[in-house]
Amino acid sequence: MRPEPERPKEINKISDFIWEIPTSHKKGMLVPARIYASKGLIEQMDNGVFDQVTNVACLPGIQKYSFCMPDGHWGYGFPIGGVAAFDPEEKGIISPGGIGFDINCGMRLVTTNLTFDQVKPKLRELTDTLFKLVPAGVGCKGFVDANKSQFIEIIENGSKWCVENGYGWKEDIERTEGYGKIDWADHTKVSDKAMQRGMNQLGTLGSGNHYLETQLVKAENIFDKETAKAFGIHTSNQIVVMVHCGSRGFGHQIGTDYLRKFEPVMKEHGIEIRDRELTCAPFNSKEGQDYYKAMACAANMAFSNRQVILHRIREGFEKTFNKDAEKMEMHMVYDVAHNIAKLEEHEIDGKKKKLVVHRKGSTRAFPPGHPELNPIFKKTGQPVIIGGSMETGSYLLVGTEEAMKQTWGSTAHGSGRTMSRARAKREVRGDKLQKDMEKRGIYVKSVSMAGLAEEAGLAYKNVDEVIDTVHKAGISKRVVKLLPIANVKG
Amino acid sequence: MKKYKILEDVAIADIAIEAYGKGLNELFENCAFAVFEESADINKIKEKEKKSVKLSAKSADDLLFDFLSEILFLKDTYSMIFKKASVKISKKGNNYSLNAELVGEPINRKKHELRNDIKAITLHMFKLEKTKEGYKALFVVDV
Known part of the structure; x- marks a missing residue:
């Protein structure tokens, strides 16, 4: 077995929340690496992160820096929490290992006008109903019975297909990153195998750290009242x-297919990598473009998956509380990806450039007025949804201009693991x-008891410290902390 | 000979597995066994259905990656979990071929004790090597 990677000798403090590893650390480094962390978090950061970043x-x-967010930890290829931008004009690459196999793994947040007092007596019934309506665990099948031509429509049209077919409200699309549909998706770049594997899984959670959580807003946890209100969170004891x-x-x-396809491409282009999982292709090569289009199909499938799940959540609430979802004001706050690569415009030394921004375990955090955002977020900036551990709590933040300046408009995505699954x-x-x-006061319904143990709060970093870091570094701003009261897990 | 062990504190959000075998066939079977055991309690799985796998590759480690990835493909496509694999590998020139049979049954959430829904086999630290005792493989699965 390869020994555990060593910690770099030189980790330079740039500010209280930014640490830099210079290019002299490793042969072949084209740019320095920058890790966002408080002093406590950088000391806790596992050595795999330094090696991978x-x-x-x-x-x-x-371009500029290879970043890791404060929730960063040892992943495969990129660290989890990794952010990097590549310039296609300078032979910049696209890498499945910089996105993750779970393409467009992401978060969706929905409000209600119900209060804790209304939900508490029925919390068990509600959670059991949601557990039945949203299948979770190994190899679970969804309830949407799509044939191949419908599935092609789903992967090319994303949430739009769902809403047109009765799985959601029109306004849901307005509140999804990129309107829940990535335009450059092309199903001809997707293997039959991927189609067969994914066709019956729409509306399923999966396992690992995936979940569906009922959460509570407390007055003392609303940090920015005005923004919270604009996002639909306005009452103490409100349920989301x-x-x-x-x-x-x-x-x-799709990740598996292209990982294998890219290996010969790298030889052709003379690309050398330090971990086979960093397999990549030039963004402008045929293979790079094929993957970009196939990845978009997977991203659309993920938006659709969360859209169909939202439909089931509304049904579950309707059944439990005997009220229409509209009456319960079950509006979406937002849906955001945290495993994706996108061609975006960014400024480098005063010049605007189109860059392939990889976010692997990192959330886009666009500022107020960003042209890619829906006008409804013009004043506030983009909602950023951060899922913490099931025991400690999650956060709603908002994107900032600083994120654009510092981290290609990116921030953290969760609280980040500190302990292996086996140890937990x-x-x-x-x-x-x-x-x-x-x-x-947290009711948990899980398919797997072993899986539940692996997700225990003690296996994660302190989410408050992670959020404090991104807030103080300025790459997103704290809006509300959300406390778990019930959790459905795979 | 031990079939496999989990390497703790490696790729902490995922699962790092080191598996062993006297020959390549046994190594592949034990790698598959590790994937089965990480997915569910195999004692509760009955031998009801079989799936056969045929693959070829230019190296033994590519073949192992493809074989383990195929198990995950079959798991999702047929909603099945497995408890046993029998593998036969042959080599002609630079080409490795594999014939395997996987035995298990359709997933039943009420009956089976499910564990991790493994998403993919990663190439991070992926290694297949010859040892004094036979063969050893190291691979990290994304969960």
């Missing part, structure tokens, strides 16, 4: 719902954790 710094066409999942087997297969399972028993959480 500096590997990314060696990839062709990388958060979903975390992605493109399921469909996206996983030794420290915690799933059934005991379930009972303990219930005593603390």
